[in-house]
Amino acid sequence: MIEVYSWATPNGHKVHIMLEECGLPYRVTAVDIGAGDQFKPEFLAISPNNKIPAIVDPDGPEGRPISLFESGAILMYLAGKTGHLLPTGTAARYEVLEWLMFQMGGIGPMLGQAHHFRIYAPEKIEYAINRYTNEAKRLYGVLDKRLAKSKYVAGPEYSIADIAIFPWLRSWKNQGIDWADYPHLKGWFDEIAARPAVQRGVAVLAEHRKPLNDEKARNALFGKQQYERR
Template sequence: MIDLYTWGTPNGKKISIMLEACRLHYSVHPIDILANAQFDPNFLAISPNNKIPAIVDPDGPNGESISLFESGAILIYLADKTGEFLPMEGPERYEVFQWLMWQMGGFGPFLGQAHHFNKFAPEKVPYAIKRYTDEAKRLWKVLDSQLTGKRFVCNDLTIADFAIYPWAARYEWQGVDKEAYPAVNAWMDEMADLAFVDRGMQVP
């Protein structure tokens, strides 16, 4: 039984989608970041960067327990553990890595800033709203180009899709009209139709 420490954010939903997709047994431990639960010493022992998600797998490498934080690292670990949703070798493996890193380095952080300034900032900052909304639209255009003619981001369904989808699902917070990106829109519909994606998106 894997312990999942998470909250209802896109980064958290990446991992619950993956756990559902791989049919792994897991127990959910909600970390209420609105109540600063991420600073609890017990959680910091697992996630020293005080960010969700994190996991503890009692059946890790060599049968020993392992704890992991950072959503990308967790996705790679679970893919290697199960042999699913990540090619084991060859150029296809590195293609998945590059789109996973694209999400972690750009599509997540910049869209997160768009969320903050469009929805949560205590005062409207026009410069910041324009900067991050414009960058969100640029990143959506990159994704739309990659998905054109493809069913999934790297042709086959992989952890890259699981990483990107929960962020794309909050398009309204980003000032994005998803209908303007037809390839992404079609991909989102397909992802939403997957039962394990729907279950993962409901966690916690």
């Protein structure tokens, strides 16, 4: 039984979806990031960057327990453990990994900044809003162009690259996106959203999610508590 420490965010959903797609048994512990649960010593012991998700697999490599943080690393681990959703061929494998890195280095950070300045920032800074909204549109354009010639993001087969990217696009409206501008990406998005395992994955912890706009949540996510040295 894999122990999952998570919250209903795009990065959390990646791991929930992957576990559902692979059919691995798992148990979820909610880490309420608005309440500051991510700073508890027991969570920091497995996720030193105080970010969700993290997992503990008691049946890790060579039969020994292993803990992992960083959602991309977790996706790669689960793919390796199960032999699913990451090709074994060298060229195809690296094609998936480059698009996974595209999500980790671009889609996640840039769309996260778009969310912050468009929704959560205490003051509306026009330069920041425009910068990250335009970058969101650029990244959507990269994906739309790719999906004009490829069934899935990293090639002809569904993979961890699709799983990594999909949850971040569910908040397209908050990112200033008009789907009419990205027809190929919209077709892919709708196909992924219809997968039963994806639907189960995004439902995990969904009932616990709440707006992160009170003072305590802002302090935990964007304020003094977040930036304390631990």
